[in-house]
Amino acid sequence: MHKQKNTAFGSAATAQLRKEHSDEPSFKNLGLDVPILKVLDRLKFHTPTPIQTQAIPDGLKGEDIIGVAQTGTGKTLAFGLPIVQRLIRHGGRGLILLPTRELALQVEEVMHKVAGSFGIRTAIIIGGASMSHQLRDLRKNPHVIIGTPGRIIQHIEEKTIPLSDVSVLVLDEADRMLDMGFAPQIKKILHVIPKDRQTMLFSATMPSEIVKIATEHMKTPTHVEVARQGTTAELVDQEIYIVTRNQKRHLLETLLKQYEGTVLVFSRTKYGAKKICRDVNRMGHKAAEIHSNRSLGQRKEALEGFKRGKYRVLIATDIAARGIDVNDIALVLNYDVPEYAEDYVHRIGRTARAGKAGRAITFIMPSQSDKLRKIEHLIETKLPQTILPEGLPEPEREAPKAQRVRSGTRTTYRANRRGHRR
Numbered sequence: 001m002h003k004q005k006n007t008a009f010g011s012a013a014t015a016q017l018r019k020e021h022s023d024e025p026s027f028k029n030l031g032l033d034v035p036i037l038k039v040l041d042r043l044k045f046h047t048p049t050p051i052q053t054q055a056i057p058d059g060l061k062g063e064d065i066i067g068v069a070q071t072g073t074g075k076t077l078a079f080g081l082p083i084v085q086r087l088i089r090h091g092g093r094g095l096i097l098l099p100t101r102e103l104a105l106q107v108e109e110v111m112h113k114v115a116g117s118f119g120i121r122t123a124i125i126i127g128g129a130s131m132s133h134q135l136r137d138l139r140k141n142p143h144v145i146i147g148t149p150g151r152i153i154q155h156i157e158e159k160t161i162p163l164s165d166v167s168v169l170v171l172d173e174a175d176r177m178l179d180m181g182f183a184p185q186i187k188k189i190l191h192v193i194p195k196d197r198q199t200m201l202f203s204a205t206m207p208s209e210i211v212k213i214a215t216e217h218m219k220t221p222t223h224v225e226v227a228r229q230g231t232t233a234e235l236v237d238q239e240i241y242i243v244t245r246n247q248k249r250h251l252l253e254t255l256l257k258q259y260e261g262t263v264l265v266f267s268r269t270k271y272g273a274k275k276i277c278r279d280v281n282r283m284g285h286k287a288a289e290i291h292s293n294r295s296l297g298q299r300k301e302a303l304e305g306f307k308r309g310k311y312r313v314l315i316a317t318d319i320a321a322r323g324i325d326v327n328d329i330a331l332v333l334n335y336d337v338p339e340y341a342e343d344y345v346h347r348i349g350r351t352a353r354a355g356k357a358g359r360a361i362t363f364i365m366p367s368q369s370d371k372l373r374k375i376e377h378l379i380e381t382k383l384p385q386t387i388l389p390e391g392l393p394e395p396e397r398e399a400p401k402a403q404r405v406r407s408g409t410r411t412t413y414r415a416n417r418r419g420h421r422r
């Protein structure tokens with residue numbers, strides 16, 4: 001396994017200058033055909049990112065690849081460019097599996113930009129979208145199918161998806177797909193597509209189930225890695241606040257005044273996201289929410305609005321946030337500490353993208369010290385605690401666990417009455 005230090009890749013103009021005056025990596029040395037280099041030039045991608053430098057040459061040779069890379073490292077082109085070159089030269093079909101609709105939409109956007117000028121057609125097959133549109137797109141015989149495992153299985157069952165000639169498979173954000181319970185669907189898809197194919201697997205973390213998939217379904221893969229497993233984006237300034245539940249909203253208000261720029265707020269639940277969104281709008285900031293209770297159209301509108309500056313604040317749950325590709329998120333704010341330590345890495349990977357600096361703030365309640373310990377253990381860093389600003393409400397004592405009260409046929413949950421309110 002060879003490691004390479006992750007470096008910032010700066011603006012296109014400085015990158016070009018640096019390239020001319022040093023022996024910095026260049027797309028030209030990776031084995032890409034001239035027409036693809038021209039497209040990259042047109043898209044103003046001049047210097048490959050470390051994961052691209054490492055993965056593209058072997059990817060172009062048709063080798064299997066395991067990439068340990070966080071979001072924001074440029075991994076889409078790391079697998080996307082080898083797919084495009086392969087399809088141009090040899091035909092066949094690409095299948096890209098990923099965990100969420102948003103990620104699918106964004107990967108398709110990148111693939112379309114690069115592959116579109118070569119007549120390579122893409123199709124997005126995701127849950128929540130119109131089945132008839134997907135059938136129409138599939139009938140056009142797309143060269144690259146990008147989708148979430150659940151909906152792809154649906155098409156397999158209805159025999160409406162052409163997978164018998166898949167020559168290259170990508171499992172993107174594989175750890176998240178497993179977290180979301182997609183393992184059975186992935187196994188089923190792996191059995192349907194040809195064994196003689198190239199497989200590229202990308203994941204921010206490398207739990208043992210992924211190693212197992214790789215051992216069983218990949219051919220001695222090349223291992224590429226841009227940051228140690230569990231490490232956080234180098235450029236993110238991280239801090240925590242220890243707060244009680246009743247102080248969170250006020251602290252959020254203070255921080256939104258204190259910091260400039262776009263803010264991505266994480267909520268543990270979709271109901272929480274809705275409430276935070278309402279609160280933030282009342283605070284006078286334009287905010288939108290993105291979670292599984294929103295329709296695909298609403299999620300797209302929120303994301304587009306956030307990208308274009310219509311909304312300054314986007315409130316998201318972990319699942320919905322996967323694949324959010326916005327380069328200028330100034331602050332990631334964990335309103336609720338993530339349920340799983342790995343999600344911390346994914347969340348803060350949303351800021352400090354494309355070599356820019358970023359900040360991540362996490363609210364931790366006194367009873368959540370175990371979660372904090374797990375995060376610190378994973379990232380091998382002690383997160384600095386910032387003193388609470390003045391003017392917040394007095395900390396309330398944390399309520400004991402809710403008690404279940406049965407009355408007649410209805411079961412209600414009520415806080416234990418010992419002078420606490422939740």
Ligand code: AMP
Pocket residue numbers: 009044045046047048049052070071072073074075076077325327353354
């Ligand atoms: P990804 O990790 O693939 O989601 O990419 C993160 C961001 O980096 C996206 O906005 C890409 O457009 C951008 N990006 C990818 N590769 C490069 C590159 N070689 N130079 C500059 N930006 C890039």
